[in-house]
Amino acid sequence: MQEEEIKEKLSRIKYKLTVMSGKGGVGKSSIAAYLAVLLSKKGYKVGLMDIDLHGPSIPRLLGLKSGIMPSPSPGKAFPVKFSDNLEVISIETLMGEDKDIATIWRGPIKIGVIRQFIADIEWSDPDFLIIDSPPGTGDEPLTVAQTISDSKAIIVTTPQEISLADVRKSINFCEKVNMEIVGIIENMSGLICPYCGKEIDLFKKQGGEQIARAKGLVFLGRLPLDPKVVESGDMGDLSFLDNKESSFTKAMIEIASEVERLCTKTSV
Amino acid sequence: MQEEEIKEKLSRIKYKLTVMSGKGGVGKSSIAAYLAVLLSKKGYKVGLMDIDLHGPSIPRLLGLKSGIMPSPSPGKAFPVKFSDNLEVISIETLMGEDKDIATIWRGPIKIGVIRQFIADIEWSDPDFLIIDSPPGTGDEPLTVAQTISDSKAIIVTTPQEISLADVRKSINFCEKVNMEIVGIIENMSGLICPYCGKEIDLFKKQGGEQIARAKGLVFLGRLPLDPKVVESGDMGDLSFLDNKESSFTKAMIEIASEVERLCTKTSV
Numbered sequence: 455m456q457e458e459e460i461k462e463k464l465s466r467i468k469y470k471l472t473v474m475s476g477k478g479g480v481g482k483s484s485i486a487a488y489l490a491v492l493l494s495k496k497g498y499k500v501g502l503m504d505i506d507l508h509g510p511s512i513p514r515l516l517g518l519k520s521g522i523m524p525s526p527s528p529g530k531a532f533p534v535k536f537s538d539n540l541e542v543i544s545i546e547t548l549m550g551e552d553k554d555i556a557t558i559w560r561g562p563i564k565i566g567v568i569r570q571f572i573a574d575i576e577w578s579d580p581d582f583l584i585i586d587s588p589p590g591t592g593d594e595p596l597t598v599a600q601t602i603s604d605s606k607a608i609i610v611t612t613p614q615e616i617s618l619a620d621v622r623k624s625i626n627f628c629e630k631v632n633m634e635i636v637g638i639i640e641n642m643s644g645l646i647c648p649y650c651g652k653e654i655d656l657f658k659k660q661g662g663e664q665i666a667r668a669k670g671l672v673f674l675g676r677l678p679l680d681p682k683v684v685e686s687g688d689m690g691d692l693s694f695l696d697n698k699e700s701s702f703t704k705a706m707i708e709i710a711s712e713v714e715r716l717c718t719k720t721s722v
Numbered sequence: 723m724q725e726e727e728i729k730e731k732l733s734r735i736k737y738k739l740t741v742m743s744g745k746g747g748v749g750k751s752s753i754a755a756y757l758a759v760l761l762s763k764k765g766y767k768v769g770l771m772d773i774d775l776h777g778p779s780i781p782r783l784l785g786l787k788s789g790i791m792p793s794p795s796p797g798k799a800f801p802v803k804f805s806d807n808l809e810v811i812s813i814e815t816l817m818g819e820d821k822d823i824a825t826i827w828r829g830p831i832k833i834g835v836i837r838q839f840i841a842d843i844e845w846s847d848p849d850f851l852i853i854d855s856p857p858g859t860g861d862e863p864l865t866v867a868q869t870i871s872d873s874k875a876i877i878v879t880t881p882q883e884i885s886l887a888d889v890r891k892s893i894n895f896c897e898k899v900n901m902e903i904v905g906i907i908e909n910m911s912g913l914i915c916p917y918c919g920k921e922i923d924l925f926k927k928q929g930g931e932q933i934a935r936a937k938g939l940v941f942l943g944r945l946p947l948d949p950k951v952v953e954s955g956d957m958g959d960l961s962f963l964d965n966k967e968s969s970f971t972k973a974m975i976e977i978a979s980e981v982e983r984l985c986t987k988t989s990v
Contacts (some may be wrong), residue, residue, distance in 0.1 A: 476777050477746060477779075478745060478856075478857045479746045479748055480746075508857075508860050508888075509891065511887075514883070514887060515884070554887075556894040556898065557859060557891075558895055559859075560829045560833075560861050561828045561829025561860075589776075589777065589857070591776045591824040592775075592826075592832070592860075593860075615782070615957075616783070619779075619822075622821070622822035623776070623777065623824040624824065626823055627824035627826055631826070645913075645922075645924070647917060647918060647922060649915060649918050649922070650918035650920070652915070652918070654949065655949070656913070656949050656952065658956075681923070681924050684925060687884060688883040688884055689883075
């Protein structure tokens with residue numbers, strides 16, 4: 455019965471995007487959040503589903519308080535509203551006040567929770583469902599691939615080789631589970647020193663673009679490492695997304711437009 | 723029978739340390755590798771067990787080739803030797819030549835592999851077993867906690883709040899599974915601009931120390947973000963660990979000595 459419900463719910467969502475990375479700490483959750491916000495500002499209805507059950511970052515990045523609204527239907531709940539166009543679900547919004555409690559869950563429980571995030575949450579038929587997956591190729595992305603068969607992947611990496619090695623694994627994962635890849639985003643690509651203005655290639659550069667080219671995949675763009683964005687993310691402050699002078703913001707807006715273009719194009 | 727074998731093997735290893743983090747990409751694998759190398763240089767026999775099965779980094783960090791030596795005993799194998807004093811096991815050294823293949827494994831398979839890493843690998847009775855765990859509080863660290871009951875945790879974080887939120891989860895995990903915490907390491911704590919020499923607090927500072935103090939835990943030390951170390955890690959070049967002028971190396975050596983002191987002290 456849950457199977458039926460999941461299928462029915464998913465059939466009402468136009469575009470499903472899983473933001474994934476081989477390695478942790480490459481900025482995957484931040485990019486998922488910014489992408490969701492920017493698409494919602496374009497007028498799309500967006501659902502953001504945080505399936506990183508051990509280390510959820512989405513509520514903090516969006517400055518969301520916990521507290522989910524129970525639905526009149528038994529066993530159901532409404533997602534948390536970030537804005538009129540953006541609804542969010544994360545294990546953290548469900549866990550109540552103590553955010554320091556670890557979810558010590560083995561695989562099968564995690565699979566159940568992710569399926570409930572689709573079946574038991576009263577999404578209001580979003581145009582885009584953005585899924586923030588934990589790093590790696592384990593239970594969580596596999597559950598998405600098997601449950602949401604038309605989900606497409608956006609792969610995030612940093613330019614350094616140790617991160618690219620894991621991206622190649624993510625690409626291999628997508629091939630094996632038949633998940634189409636929308637494209638690759640290179641994050642933390644160069645850092646401008648706030649004192650002297652020179653660019654520091656902390657994690658080198660262009661590795662993400664090279665791998666996209668080598669694998670015949672779309673390169674969605676490159677985002678610089680901006681200490682101000684890092685600090686804003688820590689405080690749940692997204693106002694920098696309105697600062698059109700910021701080179702981070704400019705690059706992120708272009709990426710969101712490219713994702714929009716590729717999704718709406720291919721579905722025609 | 724495997725249970726007996728695991729117990730017997732573990733009884734011959736003096737100190738077991740699990741390097742863990744709540745969030746990915748905080749440098750946990752690098753620190754596990756440097757700690758193992760520095761302890762082995764002090765004359766200890768060290769085993770390094772990489773249980774990050776989806777994104778193993780240890781072989782690249784150490785510049786190890788794949789290729790495991792089968793043992794004369796059926797179903798057993800020798801670990802890969804990095805030096806006389808340091809033996810390593812990682813899923814990557816077992817996987818053969820194609821490093822881009824994703825290990826699309828659900829929890830139960832991962833548990834089995836980790837148990838085999840102990841039971842079926844012919845470790846030569848190391849003084850220290852350093853375990854590089856994937857981020858989070860899922861199957862892998864839980865398997866370690868349940869299989870190696872006297873393993874102690876070293877928790878790695880970066881100073882920014884979003885990483886500290888996950889550290890609090892790791893501390894809660896250790897409390898729940900009764901794993902003693904040796905201490906907390908703060909990584910990526912300040913970056914020196916290679917052009918102007920000024921320090922950039924990319925991810926802020928001191929968050930790790932504050933959390934250690936608040937929780938009554940040992941603060942093991944702070945490591946700066948050094949672009950040269952990042953590059954060396956990408957190439958499997960550990961020669962910077964011999965450069966006594968490097969502030970990263972100095973800090974890492976102090977951390978290794980403190981870990982040594984705390985482990986050998988508590989066992990008396």
